Amino acid sequence: MTTVDVAIIGAGPTGLFAVFQCGMQKLRCAVIDALDVVGGQCQALYPEKPIYDIPAWPEISGGDLAAKLKQQAAPFAPEYFLGQTVTGLKEHAGEWHLTTSTGNSITAKAVIIAAGAGAFGPNRPPIEGIEAFEKTGAVQYFVAKREDFRGKRLLIAGGGDSAVDWAVNLAPLAEKIYVLHRRAKFRAAPEMAAQLEALSTDGSGRVELVVPYQLHALQGQGGALASITVSSLTGETRTLEVDNLLAFFGLSMDLGAIASWGLNLDHNHITINPATGATSVPGIYAVGDIATYPHKLKLIATGFAEAAQAAHAIYNYLYPDQPRHFQYSTSTGVPAA
Amino acid sequence: MTTVDVAIIGAGPTGLFAVFQCGMQKLRCAVIDALDVVGGQCQALYPEKPIYDIPAWPEISGGDLAAKLKQQAAPFAPEYFLGQTVTGLKEHAGEWHLTTSTGNSITAKAVIIAAGAGAFGPNRPPIEGIEAFEKTGAVQYFVAKREDFRGKRLLIAGGGDSAVDWAVNLAPLAEKIYVLHRRAKFRAAPEMAAQLEALSTDGSGRVELVVPYQLHALQGQGGALASITVSSLTGETRTLEVDNLLAFFGLSMDLGAIASWGLNLDHNHITINPATGATSVPGIYAVGDIATYPHKLKLIATGFAEAAQAAHAIYNYLYPDQPRHFQYSTSTGVPAA
Numbered sequence: 323m324t325t326v327d328v329a330i331i332g333a334g335p336t337g338l339f340a341v342f343q344c345g346m347q348k349l350r351c352a353v354i355d356a357l358d359v360v361g362g363q364c365q366a367l368y369p370e371k372p373i374y375d376i377p378a379w380p381e382i383s384g385g386d387l388a389a390k391l392k393q394q395a396a397p398f399a400p401e402y403f404l405g406q407t408v409t410g411l412k413e414h415a416g417e418w419h420l421t422t423s424t425g426n427s428i429t430a431k432a433v434i435i436a437a438g439a440g441a442f443g444p445n446r447p448p449i450e451g452i453e454a455f456e457k458t459g460a461v462q463y464f465v466a467k468r469e470d471f472r473g474k475r476l477l478i479a480g481g482g483d484s485a486v487d488w489a490v491n492l493a494p495l496a497e498k499i500y501v502l503h504r505r506a507k508f509r510a511a512p513e514m515a516a517q518l519e520a521l522s523t524d525g526s527g528r529v530e531l532v533v534p535y536q537l538h539a540l541q542g543q544g545g546a547l548a549s550i551t552v553s554s555l556t557g558e559t560r561t562l563e564v565d566n567l568l569a570f571f572g573l574s575m576d577l578g579a580i581a582s583w584g585l586n587l588d589h590n591h592i593t594i595n596p597a598t599g600a601t602s603v604p605g606i607y608a609v610g611d612i613a614t615y616p617h618k619l620k621l622i623a624t625g626f627a628e629a630a631q632a633a634h635a636i637y638n639y640l641y642p643d644q645p646r647h648f649q650y651s652t653s654t655g656v657p658a659a
Numbered sequence: 660m661t662t663v664d665v666a667i668i669g670a671g672p673t674g675l676f677a678v679f680q681c682g683m684q685k686l687r688c689a690v691i692d693a694l695d696v697v698g699g700q701c702q703a704l705y706p707e708k709p710i711y712d713i714p715a716w717p718e719i720s721g722g723d724l725a726a727k728l729k730q731q732a733a734p735f736a737p738e739y740f741l742g743q744t745v746t747g748l749k750e751h752a753g754e755w756h757l758t759t760s761t762g763n764s765i766t767a768k769a770v771i772i773a774a775g776a777g778a779f780g781p782n783r784p785p786i787e788g789i790e791a792f793e794k795t796g797a798v799q800y801f802v803a804k805r806e807d808f809r810g811k812r813l814l815i816a817g818g819g820d821s822a823v824d825w826a827v828n829l830a831p832l833a834e835k836i837y838v839l840h841r842r843a844k845f846r847a848a849p850e851m852a853a854q855l856e857a858l859s860t861d862g863s864g865r866v867e868l869v870v871p872y873q874l875h876a877l878q879g880q881g882g883a884l885a886s887i888t889v890s891s892l893t894g895e896t897r898t899l900e901v902d903n904l905l906a907f908f909g910l911s912m913d914l915g916a917i918a919s920w921g922l923n924l925d926h927n928h929i930t931i932n933p934a935t936g937a938t939s940v941p942g943i944y945a946v947g948d949i950a951t952y953p954h955k956l957k958l959i960a961t962g963f964a965e966a967a968q969a970a971h972a973i974y975n976y977l978y979p980d981q982p983r984h985f986q987y988s989t990s991t992g993v994p995a996a
Contacts, residue, residue, distance in 0.1 A: 339714050339960075346712065376715055377676050377684065377963040378727040390715040596934050597954035601900055617934035623676075624712040627964030634956055 324388060324401055326352040328636060331580070334362020336473035336625030337436035338612030344434075345398025351641075354420070355648070356441035358405035361388025363438060364622075367464050369411050371491075377623055388621075404415030407441050409579050432636045434599070434609040435592060436629065439575035445539050447479070448571055448589045458545030461567045477550050478502065478564055479537055486510035489529065490566060499529045500562050502552055503531035504536045505564035534558070540553050540567070555659050582610075588614055599632030603631050605639065607632040661738055663689045664847070666767035668745050671699020673947030673962030675728035676771035676798050680970035681771075682735025686977075689765045691757070693778035695742035698725025700775060701959075704801050708828075714960050725961075744778050746916050755942060767928070769973045771936070772929060772945040773966070776912035784874050784906055784965070795882030798904045812889050814899055815839065815922060816874055817907030823847035825905060827854045827868060836866045838901050839889055841873045869897070878905070905907050917949075925951055936969030942976065944969040 328344050330337045333355035341351045359365050364384030372381045379387070387642070390444035405427050410421035411433065420428040425511040445465030446452065461472070465488055472495045478485050487510070489501045501518065508515045520528040535552040538559060542548040550567060553559045577590055585594045586602035591614035594600060599607040609632050610625035618624075660795070665681050667674045670692035677686045696702050699723030701710070708956055709718045716724070747758035757765040781800030783789065791800040796807070804823055809832045815822050818840035820908045826838045838855065845852045857864040872889040875896060879885040887904060890896045914927055923939035929950035931937060935943040944952065946969050947962035955961075 335715075341908075342712070374731075375679070375967075378672075378713055378716060378724055378731065378962075380727065380731040382715070387715055390717065392713075394715065394717040527946070595954075597952060607877055615934060617932075617968065617972065619829065619968055621964075621967050623714075623967050624964045627961045630712075630958050630960050631954065 323427045323429065324352055324403075325429045326350050326401065327430065327640070328352075328432050328434055328633075329354065329418065329428050330400075330434045331355075331420075332362065332436035332438055332610070332612075333357070333360040333402065333404065334436060334438050334625075335364055335387060335391055335622050336361070336438075336629050337434070338388070339435050339626045340396050340609060340629035340633060341398055341400045341434055342391075343396035343630045344636070345395070345400075347633050347637040348626065349636060350402045351405060352399065352430065353400050354403040354408050354422055354428070355601060356405070356407045356657060359388075360392050360402065360404070364388050367568075369466060370468050371465075371487075373622075375621065375623065407578055411579070411583050414606070417607075431605070431640055433606045434626070434629075434632050434636070435580060435601075435606065435612055436610045437577075438611045439573070440577040440580065440590075440612070441575075441608055442578075443574055444569070445571040445574050447571060449537055450539055452540060454545050455540055455542065455547055455567070460542065460545060460547040460565070462542070463569055463571065465492075465568065466491065468495065473497050474502070474565040475550075475563060476566050476568060477532075477564045477594065478570070479570045480481050480572075481505055481508050481510075482570060482572065483510045483514070484570035485568075486514045486518050488570070490514055490521065491528050493521050497528075498564075499527065500564065502532045502535050504534050504555070528605070531565065532562070537567075537569075556657065581629065591618075591628075594628075596628075597631060598635035599628050600635060607636060638645050660764045660766065661689055661740075662766045663687045663738065664767065665689075665771055665970075666691065666765050666978070667737075667771045667773055668753060669699065669773035669775055669947070669949075669963075670694070670697040670739065670741070670758075670792050671773060671775050671947065672724060672959050673775075673966050674699070674727055674771070675725070675732050677771050677773055677946060677966035677970060678735055678737045679703075679728075680967045681973070682732065682737075682887055684970050684974040686970065686973060687737075687984065689738045689740060691740040691745050691765070692744060693744045696725075696884075697945070698722065698740065707805050707823075708802075710959075712960065715965075720830060729950065741836050742747065744915055748916070750942070754941075757804075759875075768942070769974070770943045771966075771969050772912075772949055773947045773962070774917060775948045776910070777914040777917065777927075777949070780911055780913075781906070782908040782911050785873055786877055786907065789877060791882050792877055792879065792884055792904070797845045797879065797882060797884040797902070798877070798881050798906065800906055801981070802829075802905065805832065807996050808903065810834050811904050812900060813837070813900040813905060814889075814901045815905045815907070816870075817910065818842055818845050819907060820847045820851070821907035822905075823851045823855050824930055825907070827851055827858065830858050830866050834865075835901075836843055837869050837901065839869045839874065839993065840868065841871050841892070842872050850934075869899070872897070874904075876905075893954060912976065914949075917996035931965075933965075934968060935972035936946050936965050937972060944973060 327349035330353045365388040369385035406422040406424040473496040477500045479502040537552040538553040592608040594613045596615040610630035664686035674746040706722035741758040743761040753930040812835040816839040875890040929945040931950045933952040946965035
């Protein structure tokens with residue numbers, strides 16, 4: 323049984339910055355996340371991909387962003403509960419009691435839901451026996467390490483930004499890239515779609531569009547991929563010799579138990595007061611991508627501000643009569659500084 | 660005559676991030692600032708002082724923060740108008756015409772006011788002949804370079820956070836520090852006030868509190884300071900031999916012409932819709948410390964989010980019928996990337 327001031331559900335960028343902001347208000351936090359690392363989607367989906375719109379970071383990778391935020395939160399000694407989801411949330415005598423999927427219990431005076439789009443996972447193609455290839459990394463749904471694909475023959479499947487971006491991004495490394503999509507046209511940023519088109523028509527044959535085709539079967543043994551059979555909408559098939567399948571069919575998002583906590587929701591998002599993060603239930607706050615209000619922007623920079631606002635609102639909620647000497651970080655520093 | 664999409668008044672952190680966010684919406688900006696460098700108070704008041712609450716920066720100096728934000732904005736080629744204030748703002752045929760104190764004219768489709776507390780300057784003590792000592796740096800109101808005070812004898816005047824912080828911060832460098840305040844008690848963060856108390860009673864005599872005293876006269880010639888006479892409230896005087904006077908009597912803020920533009924104001928702040936930055940005048944937006952709404956937090960992180968929201972709101976205001984492929988920076992990068 324762990325007792326803290328604030329339980330934060332979600333260890334993505336917004337949840338991590340909420341730990342820091344709560345810490346500046348002398349509120350100690352526990353953080354629960356379904357993934358077994360902190361950083362949320364930044365860490366899980368694009369650890370090596372550069373991000374350009376984090377304030378004062380002209381360029382930073384998803385992994386580095388997660389690491390910096392974890393470092394910034396560290397002086398406040400948050401207690402992490404990773405690889406587990408919050409399955410139960412009950413209020414009793416002004417305190418919140420959380421239980422997790424691995425059997426942990428956490429008691430907190432307030433809760434911040436920073437769960438992004440909820441616990442998430444890739445949409446996996448319904449192909450028989452694909453699990454064996456997932457275990458060895460022959461089939462992947464995220465690019466964790468770009469270098470893994472140097473000199474490899476790849477089939478990249480999908481028609482959105484991720485498929486197009488990674489095809490362009492991996493083209494200089496891979497020996498051969500097939501890009502499979504069940505339509506002729508890609509739904510991606512025009513500039514990137516144009517780059518893919520250019521690569522596929524440069525005469526080198528290194529990048530080849532296989533459209534409109536879809537996945538049919540995987541061949542190989544011991545978890546090593548030998549080839550993939552693909553079929554057109556009219557029934558023609560091709561067999562492509564590849565080492566890896568990278569499938570980008572989007573993410574399935576699952577709000578999980580959060581949906582059952584009686585919070586006001588709007589299209590799977592939690593409605594909040596944008597200036598405080600307060601939900602419809604006193605003591606429960608929501609910040610980041612899971613929180614919504616009119617004109618909401620789903621940007622990491624917005625989530626950071628919401629985290630700060632929620633931390634201050636929680637302080638005022640817990641200590642309504644306590645006047646505060648508002649301190650800038652330049653005056654007080656942080657505990658370890 | 661310069662024509663841009665957006666005129667941004669104020670080149671502090673929030674104004675600079677507004678340039679970036681406007682750029683991501685393909686809106687080109689001009690930026691006007693009273694100071695002759697970008698970075699606002701961070702650059703002018705505490706360029707070397709560490710800040711701890713910028714998201715994903717466990718520690719960064721005010722100067723480095725300004726430099727990073729300028730670098731992040733650079734790919735969008737903002738046009739800077741520094742060392743000048745906006746003296747006139749008029750709307751004509753759906754466009755805004757700005758004139759500056761140095762005679763420049765700027766035309767823009769929308770305006771973002773990111774002016775912090777307005778054009779600001781230090782409150783200067785009303786002492787005869789002080790100007791001559793200001794010119795040589797013998798009298799200073801900000802610490803631009805900490806190393807300038809190594810081995811020096813200093814009189815630090817003031818009773819707030821700045822005076823106390825700098826007394827503690829410069830104690831390891833300076834030969835001697837007198838801390839002058841007209842009351843016995845300092846109005847500073849308790850932790851820092853305690854540190855100052857400890858330094859002044861450590862027996863070394865290097866830090867000496869001179870309370871309750873106030874400035875009376877400066878002695879010296881050719882702009883070099885020899886000594887300062889201070890007087891108690893009961894008329895006693897002391898003459899302290901020092902090389903420098905650092906006076907921290909707060910800032911005088913001046914909204915200047917902004918107050919006359921017909922915007923709804925609340926205690927010298929511009930009231931906005933927190934989700935869009937829209938003021939009471941269509942086409943004019945306000946972000947950062949100058950903007951207010953219920954529960955407003957004056958944090959740089961909040962200003963960043965407001966800048967992003969204003970940039971998106973301006974795009975929708977200028978192009979209400981144009982659907983947008985919302986692009987994450989990870990997909991599109993920035994022009995120079």
